[in-house]
Amino acid sequence: xxxxxxxxxxxxxxxxxxxxxxxxxxxxxxxxxLGCRVTTLDDLSSGHRDAVLCGEFxxxxxxxxxxxxxxxxxxFDAVMHFASLIQVGESVQSPxxxxxxxVTYTLVLLDAMRQHGVKKFIFSSxxxxxxxxxxxxxxxxxxxxxxxxxxxxxxxxxxALGDYDRAYEFKSVCLRYFNAAGADPEGQLGExxxxxxxxxxxxxxxxSGRRRHISVFGRDYETPDGTCIRxxxxxxxxxxxxxxxxxxxxxxxxSQAYNLGxxxxxxxxxxxxxxxxxxxxxxxxxxxxxxxxDPASLVADSRLAxxxxxxxxxxAELATIIKDAWNWETRLASR
Ligand code: UFG
Numbered sequence: 398x399x400x401x402x403x404x405x406x407x408x409x410x411x412x413x414x415x416x417x418x419x420x421x422x423x424x425x426x427x428x429x430x431l432g433c434r435v436t437t438l439d440d441l442s443s444g445h446r447d448a449v450l451c452g453e454f455x456x457x458x459x460x461x462x463x464x465x466x467x468x469x470x471x472x473f474d475a476v477m478h479f480a481s482l483i484q485v486g487e488s489v490q491s492p493x494x495x496x497x498x499x500v501t502y503t504l505v506l507l508d509a510m511r512q513h514g515v516k517k518f519i520f521s522s523x524x525x526x527x528x529x530x531x532x533x534x535x536x537x538x539x540x541x542x543x544x545x546x547x548x549x550x551x552x553x554x555x556x557a558l559g560d561y562d563r564a565y566e567f568k569s570v571c572l573r574y575f576n577a578a579g580a581d582p583e584g585q586l587g588e589x590x591x592x593x594x595x596x597x598x599x600x601x602x603x604x605s606g607r608r609r610h611i612s613v614f615g616r617d618y619e620t621p622d623g624t625c626i627r628x629x630x631x632x633x634x635x636x637x638x639x640x641x642x643x644x645x646x647x648x649x650x651x652s653q654a655y656n657l658g659x660x661x662x663x664x665x666x667x668x669x670x671x672x673x674x675x676x677x678x679x680x681x682x683x684x685x686x687x688x689x690x691d692p693a694s695l696v697a698d699s700r701l702a703x704x705x706x707x708x709x710x711x712x713a714e715l716a717t718i719i720k721d722a723w724n725w726e727t728r729l730a731s732r
Contacts, residue, residue: 409647410434412473412515414459414506415480416452417444419588420521420574420635423581424477426450427636438468439480448586460502465509475517475643476510478503481551484594485525485690488547499550504557511565517646518558518569519639522654524628524695526552526573534628534660534698545690555654562652570642575628575658575697577635579718580725587725597629597719600669601726604678611680613665615687618694624665626694628658631712631721641706653705658697659713668715675719 411428415421416437421444428435428451435452438459446454457464459480481499482488488495510518525548526541543549561567578597580587588598602608616623638657645653663671673680702708712718 409474412476413437414478417449421479422448422586423632424636460505469513473515477519479521485545485547492546495546495550500553503554516567520571522551522571522573524575534696536698568646569652571654573656578629579631580721582721584724597722600672603680604676605726605730607730610683612683612685622664622666626662626664628696630658631718634710638708641708655702656697662696663715671715672719
């Protein structure tokens with residue numbers, strides 16, 4: 398049997414693209430705590446310098462080949478890539494930005510990695526690559542037919558990674574997030590998008606008074622209470638899946654895609670109700686029309702990640718996810 402020598406985790410050198418953003422910054426912190434040598438490359442177009450809590454920080458755009466050459470020439474064991482544009486609506490209005498940033502720049506990154514002999518890659522993909530669910534929960538075999546440019550850009554990279562593996566033995570793990578939420582349980586990090594579009598931080602801003610109300614986008618869906626159902630996954634569980642995916646690649650595993658969620662769907666109204674319990678605050682609601690492109694329900698089947706990576710979500714309760722996000726929101730609100 399082939400024996401692969403794995404360097405000790407503490408000696409791994411990891412380049413994190415987009416390490417100043419919401420998910421990337423939590424990952425950088427976790428990698429640092431696990432003893433990795435971490436370098437963050439982020440242009441700070443949406444990230445925050447003070448969110449990078451450990452390792453080296455380099456400000457620059459990952460589509461800039463000269464910067465990539467300079468950074469990658471230092472030698473890395475693997476790259477994790479979190480730097481993408483993520484707003485579905487914006488991707489419909491300005492697809493050029495999405496194809497340039499999410500596809501073109503990522504291909505520049507992959508080619509620079511190859512040139513520098515770095516062939517292990519963890520890619521942030523999304524449930525949006527599936528499009529309208531044909532069945533639920535959604536497993537990895539579900540057809541991928543994205544219904545917006547954002548989802549298409551992510552699927553294109555997934556497909557390129559498959560081809561790069563076949564042609565260049567470039568190994569990758571694509572992690573398809575459902576709804577990333579929550580915040581660092583130690584309270585140092587959280588979600589700070591501008592503009593914020595995600596449900597849980599918006600609901601909590603309405604609870605803290607930073608926002609007048611939460612708009613519920615549609616009450617006429619074919620769901621028990623008429624509002625959309627999503628599968629919320631704690632940022633810490635998302636990061637632990639990245640760590641396990643990284644370990645699998647470092648141990649010589651093949652390329653693979655995994656769906657990441659808890660397998661439990663919660664409605665928009667259910668999130669608001671739970672947030673009222675967790676925060677003890679009455680949350681003002683305004684009912685609005687449906688948001689274009691929102692499927693009624695998106696729930697993940699993550700058994701593959703559990704079976705192959707040994708991933709086990711530790712913060713699966715919605716109340717826990719909201720509690721950690723609330724700790725972060727109260728910190729922001731008191732600034
Ligand atoms: N919602 C509201 N009011 C708001 C914001 C959201 O009712 O002010 C609803 C949405 O309509 C949706 C649910 O809350 O039903 C969750 O919305 P989010 O914007 O928080 O998350 P999405 O499910 O739209 O988006 C997530 C990721 C995207 C990814 C998408 C894939 O955040 O990056 O899943 O479907 F593209």
